[in-house]
Each structure stands twice: as C-alpha cells, then as structure tokens.
Amino acid sequence: MAEYDLTSRIAPLLDRHLVFPLLEFLQMLQLYPEEQILKAKIELLNNTNMVDYAMDIHKSLYHTEDVPQDMVDRRAEVVARLKALEEAAAPLVSFLQNPSSVQELRADKQYNLQLLNDRYQIGPDQIEALYQYAKFQFECGNYSGAADYLYQYRALCSNNERSLSALWGKLAAEILMQNWDIALEELNRLKEIIDSKTFSSPMNQMQNRIWLMHWSLFIFFNHDNGRTQIIDLFNQDKYLNAIQTNAPHLLRYLAAAFIVNKRRRPQFKDFIKVIQPDQYSYKDPITEFLACVYINYDFDGAQKKMRECETVILNDPFLGKRVEDGKFSTIPLRDEFLENARLFIFETYCRIHQRIDMGVLAEKLNLNYEEAERWIVNLIRSSKLDAKIDSEMGTVIMEPNHPNVYEQLIDHTKALSGRTYKLVSQLMEHAQPQAAR
Numbered sequence: 001m002a003e004y005d006l007t008s009r010i011a012p013l014l015d016r017h018l019v020f021p022l023l024e025f026l027q028m029l030q031l032y033p034e035e036q037i038l039k040a041k042i043e044l045l046n047n048t049n050m051v052d053y054a055m056d057i058h059k060s061l062y063h064t065e066d067v068p069q070d071m072v073d074r075r076a077e078v079v080a081r082l083k084a085l086e087e088a089a090a091p092l093v094s095f096l097q098n099p100s101s102v103q104e105l106r107a108d109k110q111y112n113l114q115l116l117n118d119r120y121q122i123g124p125d126q127i128e129a130l131y132q133y134a135k136f137q138f139e140c141g142n143y144s145g146a147a148d149y150l151y152q153y154r155a156l157c158s159n160n161e162r163s164l165s166a167l168w169g170k171l172a173a174e175i176l177m178q179n180w181d182i183a184l185e186e187l188n189r190l191k192e193i194i195d196s197k198t199f200s201s202p203m204n205q206m207q208n209r210i211w212l213m214h215w216s217l218f219i220f221f222n223h224d225n226g227r228t229q230i231i232d233l234f235n236q237d238k239y240l241n242a243i244q245t246n247a248p249h250l251l252r253y254l255a256a257a258f259i260v261n262k263r264r265r266p267q268f269k270d271f272i273k274v275i276q277p278d279q280y281s282y283k284d285p286i287t288e289f290l291a292c293v294y295i296n297y298d299f300d301g302a303q304k305k306m307r308e309c310e311t312v313i314l315n316d317p318f319l320g321k322r323v324e325d326g327k328f329s330t331i332p333l334r335d336e337f338l339e340n341a342r343l344f345i346f347e348t349y350c351r352i353h354q355r356i357d358m359g360v361l362a363e364k365l366n367l368n369y370e371e372a373e374r375w376i377v378n379l380i381r382s383s384k385l386d387a388k389i390d391s392e393m394g395t396v397i398m399e400p401n402h403p404n405v406y407e408q409l410i411d412h413t414k415a416l417s418g419r420t421y422k423l424v425s426q427l428m429e430h431a432q433p434q435a436a437r
Helices: 007-013 016-029 034-045 051-062 069-096 109-120 124-139 143-156 160-176 180-195 202-220 226-234 237-246 248-260 262-278 285-294 299-314 333-351 358-364 369-383 405-436
Strands: 321-324 327-330 355-357 387-390 395-398
Touching (some): 034 051, 069 124, 069 143, 226 237, 248 262, 248 285, 262 285, 355 358, 358 369, 358 395, 369 387
C-alpha cells in the first residue's frame, strides 16, 4: 500500500504541525517500519519548540531514559524565550483579558490603535510582541492559546501580509484542535483573500491555492458537509487548473467526493473530461475506476479497480480511518463509496445492454448472485429505474428510455451558457492587467 500513500506528496505543502496526524496514522497502520516513523517525527520536531515531545520520542526510538545534552539545552532556551515573549506581550494581553477594556474597541483599526496608544501606552512594539508570543505558543504545541492570540492580533494588525500569516496560523491551530466549524470559517476567509484581485502575483496566488486545498483536506473529510464543499472548492476552474498543473494527486479526493455525492452529478460529467487527459500525468485506483467505467467502458477493469479502491480508502488518512484514543475508527465513506461505485457500473452497463445476465452482473458488481439480486431489486424500488427482473431466465431487462428532445436542448443550452461565462471571465481577467499597464 505504500505505493498509493500520498504522505510524501502532501506533507511538503502542510505546516509541519499538520504532518504529525498523518505520521500518527501511518504509525498505527504499520505501513512503514516503526523506527522510520519515529525518526521522521524527531526530524519534524527539530524545527519546533515541542522539546518534551521530542525527548519522549527519542526515548522510545533508542529505548533509553537518557536524552542528548543538546535537547536539554534546547529546552532551557525555549523556556527562557517563552518567558521573555510573555513579558513583552504582557501589557496587551492584560488589556485583552479585561472585558470592560475590550468593549472600548471598535471595528475601526486605526481608532483602536490610537486608543491603545493614548490611554494604555500600548504601541506597535507590544502588538508585534503579541504576534511573536502567539507564534511561539503555536510552536510549543499550545494551539488553543495560539488561536486566541492570533485572532486578537488580527483585530489590531494593519499589515496585510502579517495578518494573512496570522490567519494561516489560526487555521492550522483550529484544525489541530479539530474545531471543524471554526476551521471552515477560517478557510473561507483565506479563500476570499487569496482569490482577491489585490493578491500579490499570479504565481504566488496559485501557490496559496495549492496550500489551501491541501490544508482543507483535514476539514472536508471531517466536517458534516465537507464532501459537498470540497467539490465546490476544488472543481472551480482556478483551483482545478492549480491541481492539474501542480498537484494532480488531489484528483483522488475530488474523485472520491464526486462518487459519494449524488447531488453533484451535473458537475460530475465535466469532471470525467478532466480525468481523461490527466491519466498520463497521474494514476490512482479511484481515478482509474472512473476512467474504466466512463471512458474505456472496461467493466472487468472497473471491477478490479473497485477492489483496489477499497484498500486505498482504508489506508488513506483522510478517506478511510481515523485514529481515536489509539484505536481505528472506520468512517462511513468506504461503504458509501462501494455502494455508489456499484451503481455507476450498473448504470453504465445498462445503457449499452438491454438484457443482462444476473450472474454476469453480479460478477461486475463484486457480489454473489443472491446479493446482486437483492441489490438490484432495492435499486429498482428506490430509484424508479426502468427495469425488471426475469427470475426464470435470471436476467435484468431494461426498458427503452428515449431521451426527451426538449430536456436535451435545455442541457446543451445550459452547458453553452456556462462555457461562455467562463470564457468571458477569463478574457476580463487578462484584460485588466493589460489596462493597468
């Protein structure tokens, strides 16, 4: 399964603290040797202030109660630095902890800065100290304190670049605390800033979109409405272009979301067109399954890929299993995925066959004969499928379903209108920089 593990691709695009949950997952899964995972953890921790955690891992890795002197010295440095930053930020922290004082603040940042300076002798140095203190707290693993201070810092900060950095930190902290609703709000704030026309440069903008999509995986596969929202974000032209150009491995997650999400079927047709050319740059059992069903009509291949997909999902930290209290907890996505994957095979197979042998269909669906018969009966009842089962002949008979000409015309008109809108938007975007020159 290491062949399909995306950790090495995803980790460089995450804050190092966000990599720890992935390593914890791999460690529980025993996908790699224990020693290799522990060494990776220590390497990550070397650039954080989580010295106690690093010491514990060192003891586990080398089976000793002793730790290197440089770790002991590093711990003393961290404690001293934390105390110094705490003292520097103390005036502003004291102000923010006083509810009656905070009530004096307004939405106007300039007013707030003037108020702090005139009445409380709090100036830019103390505001900068609050940022450094919050950042240091984050590096120490105190995500709750960091999130609070970064939120308060953004309310006072007038530097757009530094405010953006604080927002990234706040998002990471909320993800690590598993506050999915708040994390989603911060994600949407970041998206709005990244997509704004005032963002620095197109290349920087694309890089930020790639970072945002990778960080969003934690949210979308834990939030109640995440599987719909990942489609709304990833399937936008600008984000899809970034995926195709720099991060094609994210197609796994977009494909999985489409398969389990019945409400996004109209967009799904366009997504299939995206997969076809990208087969040459990136292959994944989940994307290959869709290619087998909708591009190559290779149902034997789809059956094989469906089995591979199940294994991939169960071994993917976002799609398959979560570690809770040291134990694996299977989330429903696997069952939904397999159910919908069978439906995709059945629907496509039925379009090109009028009479289908039940035994053959059971094989295509990875079910035994009785399971396949029950599954198809339930499907016919629930989805108003124009089909019937001939039990004596052991076949499924599809009723002819001629497409409505008017519905076809409406669909084509909508598609043409959508493509025209996208083209006009792209032309306007290119025209504005030219006019500015």
